[in-house]
Amino acid sequence: MAETLTATALTLKDIAREAGVSLATVDRVLHNRPGVRPDTVRRVQAAIERNSFQPHVAAAELARGRARRFAFVMPSGPNPFMQQIEAYLGEMSAWLSARRLSVEMVATDVFDPSVLAASLEALSGDYDGVAVVALDHPSVRAAINDLVDAGTKVVTLVSDVPSSRRHHYVGIDNIAAGRTAGALVGRLVGQRSGKVAIVAGSQGLRDHAERIFGFNQVMASEFPDLSVLPVLEGRDEDDRSEQVLARLLGRHADIVGLYNVGAGTQGVAKALSDAGRIDVVFVGHDVTVLTRRLLLQGVMDAAISQNPGHEARAAVRVLLALARGEPILREQEKIRIDIVMRDNLP
Amino acid sequence: MAETLTATALTLKDIAREAGVSLATVDRVLHNRPGVRPDTVRRVQAAIERNSFQPHVAAAELARGRARRFAFVMPSGPNPFMQQIEAYLGEMSAWLSARRLSVEMVATDVFDPSVLAASLEALSGDYDGVAVVALDHPSVRAAINDLVDAGTKVVTLVSDVPSSRRHHYVGIDNIAAGRTAGALVGRLVGQRSGKVAIVAGSQGLRDHAERIFGFNQVMASEFPDLSVLPVLEGRDEDDRSEQVLARLLGRHADIVGLYNVGAGTQGVAKALSDAGRIDVVFVGHDVTVLTRRLLLQGVMDAAISQNPGHEARAAVRVLLALARGEPILREQEKIRIDIVMRDNLP
DNA sequence: CTCAAAATGAGTTGCGTACCTCAAAACACC
């Protein structure tokens, strides 16, 4: 009737006895310190495996003394999504300090590869882990690899750099997100035919590029009556997004759909309103105070949402697990894509 | 440019000095042990507050010595959703044993209040925490309260008993889930009018009752052309669900919609197929191997999903936080309602 | 003021690991 899910609680001492070696040797093996014969290493590891021994994480944490420091490298400027991530990290502060973890926010211009790379290089050595909203660019990739080589655990957040040796990516599958956006725009436009506009922050941000890719994929294959206009770049800024979109709306009277890939949503909405074009099907990202209002007003038709709280917490948990050498609960840290419309606003 | 989110790392000794008392007194206050004047208590608490002191969780965990034991009281019988919860708990086993936590599964007949209550009473004293899929019944409520009084932390899982003194509920808002189901059935039925059937496990399970309530609410207010038939009870068993539904389908030729509130989905699907009525809009719960297939086959039209992995992990985390006296990250532990249709099967 | 009860201080032990030192043993090489 009752079935237990955990092993018994052995200690290092038990493993030492099992393997017929001293505590010191087990310690050397566990932390792959030098000075142990390969044969002995194997014997110790066998004993660990055999008993599926797990070091007591609390004891390990206590013994190491120093606190762990993590840095979150995030875009400077007023990006609501990023502000939410910060806010959720703030809510964790009791949790963090009970574990003697410190999390520092580093604001930088993530749109400029050299600036971002320099910000990353500057962190080297000071931190146990770094979470970064990363532009996919060779110099950024190099900076990430340097951090990894220096022993720092690195996770990419929201936007990935898969060609780097980062340990983990915390964020959604952006191609799938783009596909979802495409399907939504297509379905919501309905029978009408016409043009579809795309506003992105930068095509250098991998998340944006991937979303655009997925979006175009769906548009091409499933909605041949809609033609997609060249991508506008608004650098996730309201003013800039508004300007470029306003100009486009002026030139094309037959725009029926709009996909806003990143931030700058306020500017996009303003351009639509000012042009009297709120009939345009408008799909964007993230549920914020602003997008919530736009959805309720009917200016925006759907938001593709990734839970920022989940991303913030997942990034911390993953960095911590990496630093401790614990396995990552992949299922837990996976970020899902949510479709939010007026009727199911959370 | 960099902003830190955590306090400095004080220790109990620092608090003792601050408050002008000894370590022993701080310890007494922290664990509300007797023998401290109210005035002194206040002084110590003030010092703790003032420095937003957090005891080092690793040190506390190490010092208490004994491992924590949690029990999960779950329905016996082959309920796929519950099996998934068990499976996800299994995936956590390394995580659990690194923290010296043991989780035991206790299978019982959650549909029989006295049996369930007895199972709960039997756990008293042996466990630090209990997660229970609970029937809302006075004797179950009493059993939960007894556990709480004995110092055991109790969370209700999937189905709540809000009138009890359980510490937390891990599960979705079932009224909202029922409303969502109602909206889906209504929209997917479209212009047709006719009758709508409901199959539930038991109306005594609060989750089922609440879903039905929400469902009826939406049907009444938004879909007046659809009339809801009396609820069938299938006790979450395939055979029984099939029988009761088959009989109903025989009596009513104009059934256009069906809401399966709990498990027994296989039986429900079989009744529909055997009666040649797969045109009926069928909305159910949970994404399992079975419902996935039914969705792909078009037998089922939508599934309301709550992530079982998330529920399992949240229950463990909440029990652990409660046992340690840590705050609960409510945002993190909240379970969301997902709508899953053929096109967005995860 | 006296005396018992209540409150507090001072101290100890142990939890399981990390990290360190130093000495002893085993080994490889010539």
Place this chain on the structure above:
DNA sequence: GGTGTTTTGAGGTACGCAACTCATTTTGAG
């Protein structure tokens, strides 16, 4: 066989807290 090097053992200290004992001080009631 002797040398130097590598490997291993033995042991200690520290981490921050829980939980305990026992002595001492303070308090309040009479």
